[in-house]
Amino acid sequence: MVRLRFSTGWPMATSLPPLRALRQALHLPPDAPVLRPALWIGAAALAVLGAYGAAAGWFSPQRLSPRRIINTFNANFGEHPGYRRNHAKGVCVLGYFEGNGSASSLSTAAVFGTTRTPVVGRFAVPGGNPGIADGSVPVRSMALQFSSPGGEQWRMGMNNAALFTVNTPQAFYQQLIATRPDPATGKPDPARVKAFYAAHPESAAALAWGKSHPPSTGLGNGTYYSINAFELIDAHGEKHAVRWAMQPEQPYAALGKPAPTDPDFLSHDLQQQLQQGPLRWHLILTLAAPGDPTNDATRAWPADRPTVDAGTLTLQNSAPQADGPCRDINFDPTILPHGVALSDDPLLAARQGAYSRSFNLRTHEEAAAQTPAARKVNP
Amino acid sequence: MTPSTRPMRFSLPARVLHWLMAPAIFVMLLLGSGLVTTVSIWRPLLLDTHKTLGMLLLLLVLLRLAIRLTRGAPALPSNMPGWQRGLAHLSHWLLYGLMLAMPLIGWAMLSAAGYPLPGIGGWHVPALMAPDVVRYALLRHAHGVLGRVFFWVILVHLCAGLAHALLLRDGVFNSMALRLRR
Ligand code: HEM
Ligand code: HEM
Ligand code: HEM
Numbered sequence: 409m410v411r412l413r414f415s416t417g418w419p420m421a422t423s424l425p426p427l428r429a430l431r432q433a434l435h436l437p438p439d440a441p442v443l444r445p446a447l448w449i450g451a452a453a454l455a456v457l458g459a460y461g462a463a464a465g466w467f468s469p470q471r472l473s474p475r476r477i478i479n480t481f482n483a484n485f486g487e488h489p490g491y492r493r494n495h496a497k498g499v500c501v502l503g504y505f506e507g508n509g510s511a512s513s514l515s516t517a518a519v520f521g522t523t524r525t526p527v528v529g530r531f532a533v534p535g536g537n538p539g540i541a542d543g544s545v546p547v548r549s550m551a552l553q554f555s556s557p558g559g560e561q562w563r564m565g566m567n568n569a570a571l572f573t574v575n576t577p578q579a580f581y582q583q584l585i586a587t588r589p590d591p592a593t594g595k596p597d598p599a600r601v602k603a604f605y606a607a608h609p610e611s612a613a614a615l616a617w618g619k620s621h622p623p624s625t626g627l628g629n630g631t632y633y634s635i636n637a638f639e640l641i642d643a644h645g646e647k648h649a650v651r652w653a654m655q656p657e658q659p660y661a662a663l664g665k666p667a668p669t670d671p672d673f674l675s676h677d678l679q680q681q682l683q684q685g686p687l688r689w690h691l692i693l694t695l696a697a698p699g700d701p702t703n704d705a706t707r708a709w710p711a712d713r714p715t716v717d718a719g720t721l722t723l724q725n726s727a728p729q730a731d732g733p734c735r736d737i738n739f740d741p742t743i744l745p746h747g748v749a750l751s752d753d754p755l756l757a758a759r760q761g762a763y764s765r766s767f768n769l770r771t772h773e774e775a776a777a778q779t780p781a782a783r784k785v786n787p
Numbered sequence: 788m789t790p791s792t793r794p795m796r797f798s799l800p801a802r803v804l805h806w807l808m809a810p811a812i813f814v815m816l817l818l819g820s821g822l823v824t825t826v827s828i829w830r831p832l833l834l835d836t837h838k839t840l841g842m843l844l845l846l847l848v849l850l851r852l853a854i855r856l857t858r859g860a861p862a863l864p865s866n867m868p869g870w871q872r873g874l875a876h877l878s879h880w881l882l883y884g885l886m887l888a889m890p891l892i893g894w895a896m897l898s899a900a901g902y903p904l905p906g907i908g909g910w911h912v913p914a915l916m917a918p919d920v921v922r923y924a925l926l927r928h929a930h931g932v933l934g935r936v937f938f939w940v941i942l943v944h945l946c947a948g949l950a951h952a953l954l955l956r957d958g959v960f961n962s963m964a965l966r967l968r969r
Binding site for chain 2: 750
């Protein structure tokens, strides 16, 4: 290596046939240095290739990527082209949010002022199977997109549980694998599920919460929680850690057992209720005290934390997701307006990556399904 | 190095922009290919940086093209074989095309998906088109494929540039070298 740096030419090496050939090809004089330059060029190219490959994960096949997570959803639930890889079954809703000004001292977000912000939303049940019966899972979700003037948006995805079973993307992935349905029975292997929860004691709080909070009879009388923590930023740049919930004006009633036989009772019931009039929720902000965990979706904050009713969500109409306005929306919870910021919860970044991958796949499939039809209409 | 009617070197603004943009574009490729393959807590920051830097690079490439079209380029060495000349011109216009297309596609695909657009403070750049799932799918695919093409074209361009500097020593590298004096 030292020789490589200091020698001007190696009599042996410089007369090697490939080097002679290179000289000839480039019309260089017979004594022109080619070995060292060629090595430098190769080294530079390798360095650039290596940096790019490292970023793209070529050398870390064990890296947890959005692709791996989404492939696992596909393996668990089967391929359903055009559908979301999780929360595949859902229904679109339309309405608006009216802030009441109470949260304006906590956050500069436009939606908290006394204005009306249009909202497109989606209710869903979890899992990648769009044909699942509503009664077969206790979880439901509400996703919303607020569109403020000037191109600002706030997107959120909330579940009807205050806590999550895992607090890292890695554990989420392990949970997906542990709950994969056994092809023989169509059900997850109870032993593997048990082993997962035994290895993840942090999931106990969410499981216990679920046991003591049976799902509501319908979508309209459920509470939907942000689960993940966020930050509100006020006009002085001061940050306030927050979790929030959409609390229904309709009184909660627990869903009895057995669940209704109609596999689509949730959306049918919602449609009926909306025909009678709009449904309303209050956006309740819960403010953390110093030391409350913001990076752990499995841990509750003490019940005495102050809350603020920031405004009212009014939903007026629903539409099927097949061609409704929520179909091509990625309810990515990291899309936030000025005045709201991400916390240090690692699930949020993972959700951004996984939702994007799911969105890219399903829009690609949707486009493929639409183009032949579009060609027929407009040859 | 004898004086001639055509300049020996690219104009100073062209050289400054070339060497400012080269690392920035490489960083854009690292950010892009890194963020689509990770779920780490850095992802949102990588994505924000990617979008902001990408829009900035769009401004710079417009400036650069304007300079290129008004101030021209130095002649390639007269003894350069024709195929090399052809390849050099082809690859340079390919690079300009990709420098222009990548940020435009990025901007257009965010518009087509109905995503919020990058901006400063409360101001956001306008949408280039109304949300449209078919266009989004096409643009998102193109952003990924052309990003990969861009990387390989840059790698070949880097090797060619270094070959001029170290092997051929024909003044081509000097024509783009940043040396501010002389
Ligand atoms: C790392 C953890 C998580 C992963 C990997 C994950 C993955 C996914 C994916 C792939 C989708 C489909 C997105 C689309 O195609 O638009 C989805 C939807 C959804 N997720 Fe998650 N999720 C995670 C955590 C959570 C948490 C903590 C919540 C609750 C706060 C949540 C609530 C939702 C909701 C509400 C939807 C449906 C959005 C809609 O209706 O379009 N997810 N999730
Ligand atoms: C992202 C990376 C890069 C991009 C996008 C890029 C782009 C370009 C473009 C478009 C030109 C043509 C200039 C014109 O004709 O107006 C050019 C010329 C040149 N580039 Fe790069 N470049 C990059 C990196 C590099 C690197 C790393 C080197 C180092 C070897 C390099 C060396 C050169 C040289 C020597 C020229 C002058 C060629 C001539 O005289 O015709 N470039 N580059
Ligand atoms: C020089 C300009 C740019 C380069 C070289 C570049 C390159 C890339 C690359 C290589 C990827 C990974 C694609 C894949 O593997 O599928 C990517 C992703 C992405 N780029 Fe760019 N990009 C540029 C400009 C922009 C701009 C201006 C925007 C938006 C304003 C943008 C938005 C995005 C987004 C949102 C993604 C990830 C999308 C997803 O998660 O699906 N890019 N970019």
